[in-house]
Amino acid sequence: MKFHCFLLFLLGGALQLCGAAEYLSQKAESEIEADFYQDDIDSRDVDDDYDDYDLEEGEPDYFDDEDASEQPFGRFRRAAVPDTMSRLIRRHEKIRAHGCKLRGGFCVQPGEACDGERAQKFCAKYHGHCCFPAWDLPMPECPGREINITDGGVITDTEGMIMSRGYPNIYDRNSHDTMVINAPENYVIEIELKALDLEYDSFCNHDYLRIVDTATNRGLGWFNEPRICGDVIPPVLRSLTNSVTFEMVSDYNIQKGGFIACFRMVPRE
Known part of the structure; x- marks a missing residue:
């Protein structure tokens, strides 16, 4: 029992010595910091060489403190922000x-x-x-009148030519134009693209010409795809019923020449 008490006495003394050493160390650091803060440091002191550094030719002195009334870094903000x-x-x-x-x-x-x-x-x-x-695009001649797709509405002409807005100059961006061609009963509509110059991508998700059968909403292009883009002209398109819908869409990006299509109504076979 006495031996245990002796060990506890030695352990307590060691802990007290460690605590005293840490206290003295913190006190010494606080005294050093106090001496540092009490030192009067002023970059405007003529004896201070804070501003005496070498500047490259044409480099502004952002930290010139000659004006005692100037806010800290005021000159730096005025010089750096405009740059x-x-x-x-x-x-x-x-x-x-x-x-x-x-x-x-x-x-x-x-x-x-x-x-x-x-x-x-x-x-x-x-x-x-x-x-x-100016785009080097053809100006073909088609029987009938020239119709701009921006006119919209329903067309009942037996033949004519439909063109994109601005053709042969570039079409507008962020545009969406629709036009419908209606033929009499027992007639279908044949469409022949004479010029085609639209932004290309694999799925025609940017600028495209959409030609579909109005009643079935089925595309008339290759493999019944409704959207046409790029500059490869498809073969003559033929509607399934007596009505066809034209839709021209462009996005914000690349703009090109557009399209021209001749159409005519023929008896259903």
């Missing part, structure tokens, strides 16, 4: 110019000539326009 904004503007203009190039155009200054269609949506907002050159 950051100018960099963002230049990057934005590069993105806009790239958008012009993706659409087949090129950037021109406001006073420069543009043999085609001029758009202010791209290039530098205030210092340039995007010039879309």
Whole structure:
């Protein structure tokens, strides 16, 4: 029993010594910090060499503290923020110019000539326009009148020519135009695409021309696909009933020439 008490006495003494050592260490650190904070440090002191560093040629001195009334880092904000904004503007203009190039155009200054269609949506907002050159697309002749798909509504002409908006120049972006051709009973409609120039992708999810039989909603293109895109012209399309629906859709991105289609009504066989 006495031996156990002796061990506990030694262990308690060791713990007290460790606690005293830690206390002395923390006290010494606090005294050092107190001495540091009591030191009067002022970068505006003429004897202080804080601002005496070498600047590269043309580099602004963001931390010049000659004006005692200036807020901390005030000059830095005034110099750095406009520089950051100018960099963002230049990057934005590069993105806009790239958008012009993706659409087949090129950037021109406001006073420069543009043999085609001029758009202010791209290039530098205030210092340039995007010039879309005239598209080398055919202007075929079809019996009947010329009908723009933007007219919409229902067409009952026995023959004619349907074209996309703006043809042969680029069609508008974010457009959606629909037109229906109705023939008399016991007649069907034959459609022959004379020109086709739309943005291409494998599933025609961007810009496309949709030609379907109105009653069955069945596509008239290859393998009964309703959507047509790219520039490969399909063979002559023939409706199943006496009504056909044209639908032209474009998205925000690439714009091209569009399409021209001749149609005529023929007796059902």
